[in-house]
Amino acid sequence: MFLIDTNRLQAQRRLDVCPIALAVAAVLALLLVTMVGAKAQPVLDGFLRASKSCPATPAIRSDDNPGGVVLTPGRTYRLLAENKADGSHYLLVTPGASPEKRWVEKTCGERVAFEAAPDASPKGRPEMAASPSASPASGDRRRRGxxxxxxxxxxxxxxxxxxxxxxxxxxxxRFDASHFALHGLWPQPRGREFCGVSSALRSADENGDWLDLPAPVVSPTTRRDLERAMPGTRSGLDRHEWLRHGTCYGTDAEEYFRDSLWVLDAVNASGVRTLFTTSVGRTLTRDAVRAAFDRSFGAGTGERVRLTCRRDGDRTLISEITLGLSGDIRVGADLAALIRAAPEARGGCSEGIVDAVGRQ
Incomplete structure (x- = not known):
C-alpha cells in the first residue's frame, strides 16, 4: 500500500498555481498602468501658436531630438494631448519631422481654437483666436502622404x-445636369473631422443649419467656380464641407476648394463623364465605370473608385462616385499617380441607372 503525503501534495499544488497567479497579476498591473497612462494624457482639440523657438522632442524626460526639431515662432501646430490635466507639456504634430508627434513645454506658445495667421486673431481671446476660414500660418500645409x-x-x-x-x-x-458636381474632399482616415471647430459651430452644423454657418473665405474666382460646380452652395454645402472636412486638410479654405475643383475638373474632362452623358437613361455597371477610369487615368486607377446608388421606387440610380488619392495633393500634380497611390476601394453598388435631369 502506498501512503500519500497530503501536506506535500498541497504544497506542490500551491507551487503549480503560483506561476499562473503571477502571470495574472502581471497582466492586471499592465492594464492598470495603461489606464493610468490614458488618463494622464487628455486628448486636446485646437492648435498651439508658437511664441518661442522651443525644442520638440519625442519624449518629455529625454533631450534626444531626432532632426533637431524646434518650433517656429508665429506658426501654429495641431495639438493632440497634454501630459496630464493642467500639465506641463503639450503633444503636437510637427509636419515633416520623424516622428511627427513631439512634446513641447506649454510655455512655448498659446493655445488657440483655429489654425490662423498670427495677425488674424482678436487680442486677448486666445481660445477663440480666429475664424476657421482664416489662412493657416505660412508654411503650414497638408502632410506629404x-x-x-x-x-x-x-x-x-x-x-x-x-x-x-x-x-x-x-x-x-445648368452645369450639374450633364457634369459631375462637387460634394466634398474628405481627409482620411474616416472620422478626421471638425479640426479646431468650436462646439457651438459643430452643433449648428450637425443640426443642419448650414446657411447660418460662417462662409469660407475664398477669392471671387473660386466663389464663382464653386457656385457653378457645387450646386449645394445654395443650401450651404460649402460651409458644411469646410467646417467638417476642410478644417482638417491643413490649408486655408481657398486652397482646399481649389484642390477639390482641380480633381473634379479632371474627371469632368475625361472619358468618365463621356460615359455617363452617353448612358443617360441606361444602366451602367461598376466594372464599366472603373474601366473608364483606367482608360482615362491609367491602369489601376479604377480600383480606387466606389459607386454609391440610391433607390427611387423600383429604380436603382447611381448618385455619387468617390475617388481615393494619396500623396502631396495640389493643383498641377500628377493626378494619375496620386490615384494609384491610394488604397484600393470597396466597389459599392454593382450597377445603377444614369438618371436624366428632372423628376422621372
Whole structure:
C-alpha cells in the first residue's frame, strides 16, 4: 500500500498555481498602468501658436531630438494631448519631422481654437483666436502622404429624392445636369473631422443649419467656380464641407476648394463623364465605370473608385462616385499617380441607372 503525503501534495499544488497567479497579476498591473497612462494624457482639440523657438522632442524626460526639431515662432501646430490635466507639456504634430508627434513645454506658445495667421486673431481671446476660414500660418500645409477621398455627385439622381434649394432650381441647361458636381474632399482616415471647430459651430452644423454657418473665405474666382460646380452652395454645402472636412486638410479654405475643383475638373474632362452623358437613361455597371477610369487615368486607377446608388421606387440610380488619392495633393500634380497611390476601394453598388435631369 502506498501512503500519500497530503501536506506535500498541497504544497506542490500551491507551487503549480503560483506561476499562473503571477502571470495574472502581471497582466492586471499592465492594464492598470495603461489606464493610468490614458488618463494622464487628455486628448486636446485646437492648435498651439508658437511664441518661442522651443525644442520638440519625442519624449518629455529625454533631450534626444531626432532632426533637431524646434518650433517656429508665429506658426501654429495641431495639438493632440497634454501630459496630464493642467500639465506641463503639450503633444503636437510637427509636419515633416520623424516622428511627427513631439512634446513641447506649454510655455512655448498659446493655445488657440483655429489654425490662423498670427495677425488674424482678436487680442486677448486666445481660445477663440480666429475664424476657421482664416489662412493657416505660412508654411503650414497638408502632410506629404495624406490620404483623401473626393466625392462627386451625379446631381440628377441626388435630386430625385431631395427637395433642397439646388434641386428645386435645377434645369437641363445648368452645369450639374450633364457634369459631375462637387460634394466634398474628405481627409482620411474616416472620422478626421471638425479640426479646431468650436462646439457651438459643430452643433449648428450637425443640426443642419448650414446657411447660418460662417462662409469660407475664398477669392471671387473660386466663389464663382464653386457656385457653378457645387450646386449645394445654395443650401450651404460649402460651409458644411469646410467646417467638417476642410478644417482638417491643413490649408486655408481657398486652397482646399481649389484642390477639390482641380480633381473634379479632371474627371469632368475625361472619358468618365463621356460615359455617363452617353448612358443617360441606361444602366451602367461598376466594372464599366472603373474601366473608364483606367482608360482615362491609367491602369489601376479604377480600383480606387466606389459607386454609391440610391433607390427611387423600383429604380436603382447611381448618385455619387468617390475617388481615393494619396500623396502631396495640389493643383498641377500628377493626378494619375496620386490615384494609384491610394488604397484600393470597396466597389459599392454593382450597377445603377444614369438618371436624366428632372423628376422621372
Amino acid at each position: 495624406s490620404r483623401v477621398i473626393v466625392a462627386m455627385n451625379w446631381q440628377p439622381a441626388f435630386c430625385e429624392i431631395s427637395n433642397r434649394a439646388e434641386c428645386r432650381s435645377q434645369t437641363s441647361e
